Amino acid sequence: MRVKLEVNGVTHEREVEPRTLLVYFLREELGLTGTNVGCDTTSCGACTVLMDGESVKSCTVLAAQADGRSITTIEGLAEGEELHPMQRAFREHHGLQCGYCTPGMVMAAVSLVTESPDLDETHVREGLEGNLCRCTGYHNIVAAVLDAARSSREGAW
Amino acid sequence: MIPASFDYVRPGSLDEAVSALAEHGDEAKLLAGGHSLLPLMKLRLATPSVLVDIGRLGELSYVNDAGDHLAIGALTRHHDLHHDPVAMHHAPLLSFVAGRIGDPQVRHRGTIGGSIAHADPASDLPAAVLALGGTLVARGPGGDREIPADRFFQGFLESALTPEEVLTEIRVPKATAGHAYQKFVRRAQDWAIVGSVVARVDGRVGVALVNVGPTPVRADAVETALAGGASAAEAAELAAEGLEPPADNNATPEFRRHLARVLTARALAEAGL
Ligand SMILES: Cc1cc2nc3c(=O)[nH]c(=O)nc-3n(C[C@H](O)[C@H](O)[C@H](O)COP(=O)(O)OP(=O)(O)OC[C@H]3O[C@@H](n4cnc5c(N)ncnc54)[C@H](O)[C@@H]3O)c2cc1C
Ligand code: FES
Ligand code: FES
Numbered sequence: 178m179r180v181k182l183e184v185n186g187v188t189h190e191r192e193v194e195p196r197t198l199l200v201y202f203l204r205e206e207l208g209l210t211g212t213n214v215g216c217d218t219t220s221c222g223a224c225t226v227l228m229d230g231e232s233v234k235s236c237t238v239l240a241a242q243a244d245g246r247s248i249t250t251i252e253g254l255a256e257g258e259e260l261h262p263m264q265r266a267f268r269e270h271h272g273l274q275c276g277y278c279t280p281g282m283v284m285a286a287v288s289l290v291t292e293s294p295d296l297d298e299t300h301v302r303e304g305l306e307g308n309l310c311r312c313t314g315y316h317n318i319v320a321a322v323l324d325a326a327r328s329s330r331e332g333a334w
Numbered sequence: 335m336i337p338a339s340f341d342y343v344r345p346g347s348l349d350e351a352v353s354a355l356a357e358h359g360d361e362a363k364l365l366a367g368g369h370s371l372l373p374l375m376k377l378r379l380a381t382p383s384v385l386v387d388i389g390r391l392g393e394l395s396y397v398n399d400a401g402d403h404l405a406i407g408a409l410t411r412h413h414d415l416h417h418d419p420v421a422m423h424h425a426p427l428l429s430f431v432a433g434r435i436g437d438p439q440v441r442h443r444g445t446i447g448g449s450i451a452h453a454d455p456a457s458d459l460p461a462a463v464l465a466l467g468g469t470l471v472a473r474g475p476g477g478d479r480e481i482p483a484d485r486f487f488q489g490f491l492e493s494a495l496t497p498e499e500v501l502t503e504i505r506v507p508k509a510t511a512g513h514a515y516q517k518f519v520r521r522a523q524d525w526a527i528v529g530s531v532v533a534r535v536d537g538r539v540g541v542a543l544v545n546v547g548p549t550p551v552r553a554d555a556v557e558t559a560l561a562g563g564a565s566a567a568e569a570a571e572l573a574a575e576g577l578e579p580p581a582d583n584n585a586t587p588e589f590r591r592h593l594a595r596v597l598t599a600r601a602l603a604e605a606g607l
Contacts, residue, residue, distance in 0.1 A: 307437025
């Protein structure tokens, strides 16, 4: 079947098998390997991307379900050399170690802060419950997201 | 993990969806949010040869005040139900329960209709609709049919729907007199090991349990005791009556019976009983 998706602002049209999962469409068809596959069972959140601005686990969405929609991956966040405020906050607060969970974590955090910029620590921890990190212990991730949320409230996004 | 091959159709309306099911029979499966079905297909535990994607039928995504009850379109996502002002006002239990499902990504995709039709005893919304005494509306080739929630859940992942029917609407009485959902989990994001839902509707108390058998169940003995004037603590002691809960890595049947009693006591207290 033919699908047409806008990914990071660019429209891509491709012939795919209906069973093609969005994450493999992004990684293998479009070469956007920033989105990782961790568990492949909808548990870890490493594959999180934005679909029409909302976080989804792309290992559990068909490319066919994303047909006609707008997808943002980690590659689409920065403006040229200028990191997105969420990426900057992760770097400043040391919110990553091996980095495997980071693309999904950042996308989930962007969706969370966009939905509710006024969040506190509990809200951040609960809002990221769909994303697992085996390295950091989450502490610095939470600090980064709270800082980025502050900058979003101040109008920096 | 990649699902087995299938044909994909995307009907443009509910009527087209019903025709597509009629045409393909039980070879076909409806796809709503895909957050129960796609994981099963990736594990090849489900191998439908046709997927009928109703995920975009906006006509089935709504929460309406229908006078004495609330009417919820089957394709209303957990995220939308959780944040819907009409649901929060008239059926705060449902909106609360929707917010306890999985994680934000799951709630951005999963729908109430998918959750109910899937008939997983470990799911949250089926028990909530049971406790509220809701009604399910299905559209088939012969028109619409109403099914009381009490008769909807027939076995493990088995509902009263025929393969040609689409669940279109979930109706629940307005209920604002008190409610609670006690969901016992060991990790964030998980399904309930056991859950207990309490809903106060028109002077009646509905109690339903999650993950204590092949279907979500009403705690009849608790409801009857409360109606007969028993205290909440006395009634909660009866929560495990008649249950034959499953054993798995998370809990033995005996632990599940214990959880049913303790969570029901907590839920009744939280609901102001
Ligand atoms: C990581 C993860 C965690 C989760 N945690 C929880 C949890 O804590 N609690 C919980 O309750 N659920 C949980 N879920 C399940 C989630 O709520 C699913 O979204 C829901 O069970 C199914 O809804 P869906 O729209 O995704 O249905 P789908 O997966 O699209 O469909 C499920 C089944 O229902 C059928 N169906 C769908 N819509 C209709 C309809 N309108 N009429 C007739 N048949 C229909 C389909 O054919 C299929 O057989 C979790 C899922 C995941 C992946
Ligand atoms: S790879 Fe999708 S959730 Fe883990
Ligand atoms: S930084 Fe290694 S998994 Fe999160």
